[in-house]
Amino acid sequence: AQKITQTQPGMFVQEKEAVTLDCTYDTSDQSYGLFWYKQPSSGEMIFLIYQGSYDEQNATEGRYSLNFQKARKSANLVISASQLGDSAMYFCAMREVHTGANSKLTFGKGITLSVRP
Amino acid sequence: GAVVSQHPSWVICKSGTSVKIECRSLDFQATTMFWYRQFPKQSLMLMATSNEGSKATYEQGVEKDKFLINHASLTLSTLTVTSAHPEDSSFYICSAPHRTALLLGYTFGSGTRLTVV
Numbered sequence: 001a002q003k004i005t006q007t008q009p010g011m012f013v014q015e016k017e018a019v020t021l022d023c024t025y026d027t028s029d030q031s032y033g034l035f036w037y038k039q040p041s042s043g044e045m046i047f048l049i050y051q052g053s054y055d056e057q058n059a060t061e062g063r064y065s066l067n068f069q070k071a072r073k074s075a076n077l078v079i080s081a082s083q084l085g086d087s088a089m090y091f092c093a094m095r096e097v098h099t100g101a102n103s104k105l106t107f108g109k110g111i112t113l114s115v116r117p
Numbered sequence: 118g119a120v121v122s123q124h125p126s127w128v129i130c131k132s133g134t135s136v137k138i139e140c141r142s143l144d145f146q147a148t149t150m151f152w153y154r155q156f157p158k159q160s161l162m163l164m165a166t167s168n169e170g171s172k173a174t175y176e177q178g179v180e181k182d183k184f185l186i187n188h189a190s191l192t193l194s195t196l197t198v199t200s201a202h203p204e205d206s207s208f209y210i211c212s213a214p215h216r217t218a219l220l221l222g223y224t225f226g227s228g229t230r231l232t233v234v
Contacts, residue, residue, distance in 0.1 A: 042227075043230070045210065050220055104166060107161045112158070
């Protein structure tokens with residue numbers, strides 16, 4: 001079963017507008033962590049934001065915020081005031097704690113975001 | 118912050134030759150290194166997990182004799198693609214878990230684009 005689901009094939013947003021990138025996940029663990037990464041065309045993986053399963057408040061990092069709905073098992077990334085440099089591929093990933101201290105990340109398929117000027 | 122230096126950034130090799138990719142943790146000890154493979158516009162696929170001083174754990178379907186992983190020290194993990202063929206052409210990227218005061222996150226190398234001709 002797919003653990004991280006990103007179904008949006010590609011997203012377009014006008015510069016300066018906000019955009020939401022969807023992510024749903026599946027786990028039987030009570031303790032887990034959710035990550036969002038940005039991958040520009042250069043290939044580097046840039047960490048954006050993290051949400052722990054026990055965190056009561058939604059994570060925020062500058063223009064990035066995470067809309068965490070635990071009961072629905074969704075962890076959508078919201079980018080406010082989009083910039084041209086936000087054009088990239090975005091990955092949602094999950095770490096299941098039961099797999100150990102150095103547990104691996106499971107990635108979603110990714111979403112391509114294009115920001116229009 | 119924690120840095121994983123990955124070399125080379127890109128490599129072109131002839132079919133049948135072997136290519137070594139190095140990932141070095143520069144300011145922390147990486148007891149574990151994850152190796153991923155990524156095709157264009159697709160997600161990161163975990164190939165194997167290396168742990169310092171022990172044999173790597175390969176994901177199902179990954180040929181361990183073709184993708185040799187060595188993690189001989191706490192700062193160096195290598196992936197050798199042996200007898201490379203055009204179908205091995207891909208983007209390879211490593212990642213090491215790294216704990217900060219706030220988060221157990223993952224530091225990624227910058228990736229290696231391998232082209233086999």
